[in-house]
Amino acid sequence: xxxxxxxxxxxxxEGAIVQxxxxxxxxxxxxxxxxxxxxxxxxxxxxYNVLDGLEEKGRFSSFLSRSKGYSYLLLKELQMKDSAxxxxxxxxxxxxxxxxxxxxxxxIKP
Amino acid sequence: xxxxxxxPRYLIKTRGQQVTLSCSPISGHRxxxxxxxxxxxxxxxxxxxxxxxxxxxxNFPGRFSGRQFSNSRSEMNVSTLELGDSAxxxxxxSTAGTGKSExxxxxxxxxxVT
Numbered sequence: 001x002x003x004x005x006x007x008x009x010x011x012x013x014e015g016a017i018v019q020x021x022x023x024x025x026x027x028x029x030x031x032x033x034x035x036x037x038x039x040x041x042x043x044x045x046x047x048y049n050v051l052d053g054l055e056e057k058g059r060f061s062s063f064l065s066r067s068k069g070y071s072y073l074l075l076k077e078l079q080m081k082d083s084a085x086x087x088x089x090x091x092x093x094x095x096x097x098x099x100x101x102x103x104x105x106x107x108i109k110p
Numbered sequence: 111x112x113x114x115x116x117x118p119r120y121l122i123k124t125r126g127q128q129v130t131l132s133c134s135p136i137s138g139h140r141x142x143x144x145x146x147x148x149x150x151x152x153x154x155x156x157x158x159x160x161x162x163x164x165x166x167x168x169n170f171p172g173r174f175s176g177r178q179f180s181n182s183r184s185e186m187n188v189s190t191l192e193l194g195d196s197a198x199x200x201x202x203x204s205t206a207g208t209g210k211s212e213x214x215x216x217x218x219x220x221x222x223v224t
Contacts, residue, residue, distance in 0.1 A: 031210065042114075042200060042215035043153075050210070087153065097166045098143075098213070102152035 002026045004101035006088055011107045012078055020073045020104045022088035030093035034062050034073045037085045037103065046073070075106075083108045112136065114203050114216035122222045128189040131219045135182050135203030141165075142184040143213060144176060147198040159184055196223045
């Protein structure tokens with residue numbers, strides 16, 4: 001079977017740090033994507049992890065542990081514009097198809 | 111470069127009708143994927159086309175079909191519409207659809223079936 005779990009909703013304060021977790025059980029794994037989706041808009045690419053470890057890109061970092069089937073997205077110095085849904089997607093190794101989690105809605109409060 | 115475009119943006123149809131949605135990928139992108147998005151369900155993969163061939167297919171009934179043209183533009187067709195087909199339909203294009211080939215999404219077509 002294929003299963004990707006993310007928390008449904010999280011709340012954080014402007015200026016703080018938040019970690020959004022993603023756990024997965026899939027038949028085959030090639031890499032993991034994180035996308036951001038603002039309400040009423042299309043998803044946009046944030047990061048891609050294929051090897052274990054942390055990938056840092058400005059205020060956003062993404063971590064992957066293949067052996068644990070676990071990833072997280074770390075957002076620092078939160079801004080109001082970071083209020084959005086964050087989608088985790090596993091890329092299968094057999095056909096590169098993406099399997100998506102249901103997304104985590106992040107609410108930023110002043 | 112122009113982004114991914116989808117037409118129409120909004121559509122209202124009646125049960126039993128059929129609908130065709132269109133997607134124009136970013137120039138040079140040969141892979142086009144289609145997704146259905148509903149609240150709480152996340153993105154559900156419909157199918158992927160690469161160089162006019164269906165390369166991957168999700169678990170949707172045969173009422174959902176698609177095709178890709180030689181210029182990489184793609185269409186998706188849903189026949190015999192059901193109320194449960196109401197959703198946001200997103201298409202995404204990428205250069206090859208493999209490895210770190212990230213997907214670029216269009217704005218989506220919001221389909222409402224009454």
